[in-house]
Amino acid sequence: MTSGPSTGGMDARADASWMNSQLKRFTLLACILIHGLLVSSLWGRWHDIAVLTVGFTTVTTINVVLARDFFSRHSKATESARFVLNMVATVFYGVVSDWELPMWLYLPLNALWADRFVDPSARPRLVSMLALVAGAALLDGCPPEVPISFVLLSLLTYFISEGRVVLTHHAMQELARQHEQLAHAHAQLDLAHARAREQERLTSLGMLAAGVAHEINNPMSYVKSNVNALLIDLRACKELPPELREYVDDVLPATADGIRRVVSIVADLRRFARGDPGAMEEYDLNEELAVAMRITHSQLKPRCEVQMALGELPRLLGRPGQLAQVVVNLLMNAAQAMPDGGRITLSTHMEGDEAVLRVSDSGVGMSPEVLARLFQPFFTTKRAGEGTGMGLAVVHGIVTSHKGRIAVESPPTGGTTFTIHLPRIPPLDLRLPDAPDGALPPLPTRSRPDAA
Secondary structure: OOOOOOOOOOOHHHHHHHHHHHHHHHHHHHHHHHHHHHHHHOOOOHHHHHHHHHHHHHHHHHHHHHHHHHHHHOOHHHHHHHHHHHHHHHHHHHHHHOOOHHHHHHHHHHHHHOOOOOOOOHHHHHHHHHHHHHHHHHHOOOOOHHHHHHHHHHHHHHHHHHHHHHHHHHHHHHHHHHHHHHHHHHHHHHHHHHHHHHHHHHHHHHHHHHHHHHHHHHHHHHHHHHHHHHHHHHHHOOOOOHHHHHHHHHHHHHHHHHHHHHHHHHHHHHHHHHOOOOOOEEEOHHHHHHHHHHHHHHHHOOOEEEEEEEOOOOOEEEOHHHHHHHHHHHHHHHHHOOOOOEEEEEEEEEEOOEEEEEEEEOOOOOOHHHHHOOOOOOOOOOOOOOOOOOHHHHHHHHHHHOOOEEEEEOOOOOOEEEEEEEEOOOOOOOOOOOOOOOOOOOOOOOOOOOOO
16 A cells, blocks of 8 residues: 555544545456456457446446445445445346356455445345345356355455454554553653653752842841941940930831841741751741741731741651741642632641641632642642642652641631641651561561551
């Protein structure tokens, strides 16, 4: 065969249309050759040749028209009419030619054309045609071995053609399945590429934020030192005019307090942007909440009211920078769930040997389908460009790395509460390296009495 029927889309209908067009051309050429052989066998019988040629031209023209209509609409009525026409025409060719040998080639040709996958009644019609032609030949005095031989040849042709169609059908189904898998893999690759670009952007943004914070920190040190020195010098003066006294009592202390807040925010931003987990150390969870509040202050203040109910907590063991990131992500998630404003509540308390952190909002609730995929990486319900779907996945990862657990309550009627349990001292996972069979089993890990 020459160029394939369809190259890019693997469209089954386009492939079938191309195959049928090739089959029509082959059938028309075969009919012309058979008619030429039949004419050569009747050479000299000009009247019979003329009658056969007129009948052949008429039948072929009707077949071309019906075939074009059939393969554009797959009409069973049209195919039935075509089969009846060919049966009558074959009997006509046999009677006029006195059942010359080339005439019998029409039988396997029609058997090749029959397709029960397109028309389920094609097989019984084919059998009827073979029986009709063979019966007419026997009644007209044709030797019985000729119709019997060509009937068997026609049936063999039909079953070989049907087997080819079955194999082609299965092959096309397998090809379509593989194409679907390839398209799915390509879509997943595009998604992974987009996620990689987003991750690279976030990494670059974190490095940029850390660099900016460092650049701000140096001049702020000079400003802080100079303001403190000026305040000390002015306080040392015994007699100051009223204008300078106001600076000593109000302006400079307020300025120094503002500088301390800026320095604190810059330090929080540097630690948050650095992203290095580091070693575990003691930390105060309430202080990390204060760090997260300072980082998110500009995002929360315009539209959210934040209420805090912090209980007495012992110092915990963990990575404070990561815990601050957990609170920042939960606060930003809560703020985005309340586009028209609302209330966020932060609370901490101890339950046994665990610190419990709750972050509640009065925003929109979540459906069970969303809750089931809430911590799945890159899953987001936000519009494109508004979220990466990594915030809550990072929260879940950090909490579990601290041997803690996180639970979510979010009725569809509204409001969401994240509850985080953190052990005061995370249990160590003491395991030996993988050993061959017969070696000592890994040491058991320490677990909490009320672990989930």
